[in-house]
Amino acid sequence: MSHPVPTSLPIGGLVRAARRRADLSQRELAERAKVSRSSVNRIEAGAFTPSIGMLGRLLGVAEIRLVAVDPDGHLVLPVGSWGDIRDGAGRHYPVHLDTVLDPLMGEWWGDRFGLARPPETFHRDRAHRDAQRARSRWEVRVAKYWSHPEPPIVPDGRPRRLG
Numbered sequence: 001m002s003h004p005v006p007t008s009l010p011i012g013g014l015v016r017a018a019r020r021r022a023d024l025s026q027r028e029l030a031e032r033a034k035v036s037r038s039s040v041n042r043i044e045a046g047a048f049t050p051s052i053g054m055l056g057r058l059l060g061v062a063e064i065r066l067v068a069v070d071p072d073g074h075l076v077l078p079v080g081s082w083g084d085i086r087d088g089a090g091r092h093y094p095v096h097l098d099t100v101l102d103p104l105m106g107e108w109w110g111d112r113f114g115l116a117r118p119p120e121t122f123h124r125d126r127a128h129r130d131a132q133r134a135r136s137r138w139e140v141r142v143a144k145y146w147s148h149p150e151p152p153i154v155p156d157g158r159p160r161r162l163g
Helices: 011-022 026-033 037-044 052-060 109-113 126-140
Strands: none
Touching (some): 011 052, 026 052, 037 052
16 A cells, blocks of 8 residues: 655644653753754744754654654665675775675676676666566565566576587
8 A cells, every 4th residue: 555755744743742742841842852942842833844863852752753664654674784895995885786795696897807806796787686676576475476477587697608
């Protein structure tokens, strides 16, 4: 079931709901959340948009938590950071790419130039990644996708030996 995406968030109403739930005045809520009373007043009036941190503190006083959900209402969890999965310059790989920890099984741009393979890489081709993800979802969640046609098997991208 898809839910409409709000064009604006009713932040003032959320803060008022938190205040009502906690049975606090604006001054009491502000003190507990460590913000100014005037900020609470301006947020509730729609004249000020708080940062996520400030909104989290204000709602947290009433034990209300901010969450992210997808269009179907499922909780979206943060992507973790793997300290040992970094490129040669110490940077994280782009989060939208699927990291391949064994590049012998995937794509490595340096193959074209005869460069040594790193211990990890990622698939750059979006169509290839999307096809792999669709296939993986279908294989892992058979009960959910049993009525969908089977996605094509995606080649692994390894060079083939002739003969």
